[in-house]
Amino acid sequence: xENINLNxxxxxxxxxxxxxxxxxIPADLMQEIKTAAKAKxxxxxxxxxxxxxxxxxxxxxxxxxxxxxxxxxQNFSTxxxxxxxxxxxxxxxxxxxxxxxxxxxxFENKIPRNFKEKFISIxxxxxxxxxxxxxxxxxxxxxxxxx
Amino acid sequence: MKIIRELTxxxxxxxxxKLPKNVISLLHTLxxxxxxxxxxxxxxxxxxxxxQNDKTILLQAELIPQLQKIYxx
Numbered sequence: 001x002e003n004i005n006l007n008x009x010x011x012x013x014x015x016x017x018x019x020x021x022x023x024x025i026p027a028d029l030m031q032e033i034k035t036a037a038k039a040k041x042x043x044x045x046x047x048x049x050x051x052x053x054x055x056x057x058x059x060x061x062x063x064x065x066x067x068x069x070x071x072x073x074q075n076f077s078t079x080x081x082x083x084x085x086x087x088x089x090x091x092x093x094x095x096x097x098x099x100x101x102x103x104x105x106x107f108e109n110k111i112p113r114n115f116k117e118k119f120i121s122i123x124x125x126x127x128x129x130x131x132x133x134x135x136x137x138x139x140x141x142x143x144x145x146x147x
Numbered sequence: 148m149k150i151i152r153e154l155t156x157x158x159x160x161x162x163x164x165k166l167p168k169n170v171i172s173l174l175h176t177l178x179x180x181x182x183x184x185x186x187x188x189x190x191x192x193x194x195x196x197x198x199q200n201d202k203t204i205l206l207q208a209e210l211i212p213q214l215q216k217i218y219x220x
Contacts (some may be wrong), residue, residue, distance in 0.1 A: 024160070024161055024162075024186060025160065025161075025162045025186075025189070025190055025193065026190070027160055029190065029193055029194060029197070030160045030162065032197055033162075033193070036197075040207075040211070042211060042215075044164060045164045045165070045166075046211065046214055046215070046218075048162065048164055048166075048193070049164075049166060049167070049170065049214065050206075050207045050210045050211050050214060051192070051193055051196040051203060051207070052166070052170055052174070052189075052192055052193075052196075053170070053206075053210050053214075054196055054202075054203050054206035054207060054210065055192040055195060055196055056173065057206060057210075058202070058206060061199060061202050062192075062195035062196060062198070062199050062202070062203075063195060063198075063199075064191075064192070064195055065181065067176075067177055067180050067181070070180060
């Protein structure tokens with residue numbers, strides 16, 4: 001069996017950050033890991049990782065505390081999730097509408113006159129001014145081109 | 148805690164492995180919650196897995212094939 005390389009999971013910066021926490025372990029524990037990995041014909045990385053995951057999955061079987069509920073409560077309550085969804089939705093709606101308005105203004109001549117569009121999350125007048133100024137800057141007349 | 152600190156003596160070997168980001172992050176969170184150092188959390192978990200080796204081997208039988216699939220994919 002090939003040795004499994006876990007490098008792909010971490011960038012160089014992350015590896016450097018990891019070096020801060022020196023992974024010094026007792027010699028006999030290291031020896032046990034090596035022996036167990038050899039017996040199963042797998043790499044030390046995989047042996048260690050599977051042992052960590054086993055303790056995460058069934059902490060009580062190993063006499064460890066189950067902290068997963070605490071972690072879930074701390075990191076991600078329902079209210080946080082709802083607020084995050086709202087923020088995301090608002091942000092993407094704004095981005096979408098600005099892009100829509102940009103297209104509308106750029107191709108105004110080619111769009112039928114009876115075409116109507118609703119905008120909910122942006123101030124159309126202010127954004128139109130800003131976008132038209134941007135479009136003018138980007139569309140220089142042919143004669144002004146520098147040699 | 149005392150035992151763990153006694154075990155981590157100067158000159159002991161480095162476990163030079165690169166763990167996936169989410170595992171490191173979870174270890175950090177757990178070490179903060181249990182008021183231990185990252186290193187102590189790691190050693191406590193590894194030592195516990197060897198104390199209950201039979202249970203670990205049963206869980207590993209499920210985990211290792213899945214991990215191998217992920218790493219070889």
